[in-house]
Amino acid sequence: MDKTNLSASAALQYRAAPGPPPRLLFIGRMDAHGIGPLWAPVLARAEQLIQAAQVAEAEAPSGAEPLNAGEPPAGGRVLHLDLSAVEYCDGAGAALLHRLMQLAEGRGVTLRLQGMTEGIAGHLRPYREAESVVPARSPQAVPWTQRLRRGVAAVGHEIHVQVAFIGEYSLAVASALWNPRQVRWGDTFRVAEAAGFQALPIVSLIAFLLGVILAFQSAIAMRQFGAEIFVADLVSISLLRELAPLMMAILLAGRTGAAFAAEIGTMKVNEEINALSTMGLDPVRFLVVPKILAGIFVAPLLTLYANLIGLFGAALVMRGFGIPMVTFFNQVSGAVDLSDLGTGLFKAAVFGLLVSSVGCLRGLQTGNGAEAVGRATTSAVVSAIILIVVADGLFAVLFFQLGI
């Protein structure tokens, strides 16, 4: 009988005879499908038979071969595995046989096989070989103090890298602006279009809803004092100085910073960055500077646009509260001046620099493989948001001190 015939389709069955000699008989196909549900019951039954074998001395039937190579012939404890009725055995079947062998060896019982074929032996060989394999790297337990120390050091290193990176890239951008012919303006405008123009729909939606929500929530409270008109002051100052730059920066981080990290990260994985370097092209000038310039240009423009849409949304809400649009915008023009708008746009430009820089940094720090690209992308967004919030706090203090 050809026991490696793949076309056989009988399900696996087993029979156990306590003996003497104790015997385990397999019938049918020893494949993953058949082995799955029988794994635990077969091992449990084999345990019982091994216990029975420990009290029985049996003669090996003719044709039986000792499986445990190198061992002396069975003294008194023998378990017979009969594979004569096995129609097919693959790696899963061999896994079960190997487990039975381990079980028997562990209890000092000799396993004898009947009906062993070259095919089954071929499948069993790697299991036997794997027993003696020494892992190339054994996992070592690291004490928590050491892990804590490494963690703190990693955070310190990370802060150092980010600060150094932003400084380095700010210099690269300043140098590029000093020598505009060095800048790849085509790439810069292409990136700016993707980061700016193509973001207008989502910016419109967010800015409009921001204005609406801000106006509506504050108007409810203000109405109790008959001061609805001051909603225009509140909304305009909040939007121009704080909320529009902040929201646009976060949007830029999620949309554009992530894209920068993924693009450069994939290029790193595909060794395109190495190719640039070996061709004598500076990856920073070639890839990073256009993206950072685009970020710096686009963020204030998006913020300006968000200001307009947000104020329009607020005006619409205030109309519902009986304040005409003309009155609303007159109030706005009295409440804010160019310094409010300017500080907001300046902050947006800095946020744009931070978002695009950290997106490029994370891309260039990408390791190997698809997962590394995912990590880089996530890290780009998280780092950008942290930097934005920290920078915003610093700006608040700075503008207060400067009296702007």
Next chain:
Amino acid sequence: MNAAEQKPSPDGTRRPEAVQNGIGPNSSRPNRSGPIIRVQGLTMGFGSMVIMEDLNFTVQSGEIFVILGGSGSGKSTLLKHMIGLYPPMAGQILIEDIDMSRAEGTERETLLKRVGVSYQMGALFGSMTLLENVRLPLEVHTMLPLAAMNAIARAKLQLVGLGAFSDFMPAEISGGMQKRAAIARAMALDPAVLFLDEPSAGLDPITSAELDQLIQRLAASLGMTLVIVTHELESIFAIADRVIMLDKETRSIVAEGDPRQLRDTADHPWVRRFLRRGVIEDQSA
């Protein structure tokens, strides 16, 4: 590679020697039971661009079948059609009499368990260790307990000489090791047919030879059918039972048969030249 790979196959034959003796490399191999793959009237391409037209060939069960052709001739595309990734423009590909491109539901799932694929770049999942990569098909397609799946995965890794690296991430091992790990993953379910896309491309000669031995062992002792896309002539002559050669000019198969015979006696001069590594025959001889 492990020591076992240096040993003769269990049936006592060394296939390269059999070749030297003029005996077909598979002459001693069991389990030949007719065609396992039938490609009938296959036309393949993308959009309106036709790459190959009306291909007809069979792959016998248990043989090592190699797809050859010049760069851009559509070898890998043919392989991807055979494993059902691309739908044919016309014709059909039957694996164990099931049309791969039209199989759905349980039939498709059953068929997917019967084939294993190793891709050009390995395509290991970077977030998993080698053991987890190899275990994945078992988790998806079987109900084996975790201990059994781990034992099988370790054995497969051992089979390709990576038993000691089961806890490594793909990024931590070399490209050659990644390819071998990918073959181990492709073998996890002991498929009837193993498709290998450029298995030895980019490997050093020793690793490449070890891979050839592994392929021979899979066919000889485990009875697998192997369909391989490769350019490595040395490998082809060492392991292939039969080859087909694709020609992008005529968009058809220009040669089919034993590679050693084709090298010497093929009608098509381009085929002879291809199999002689571009050496132009002396016309005056």
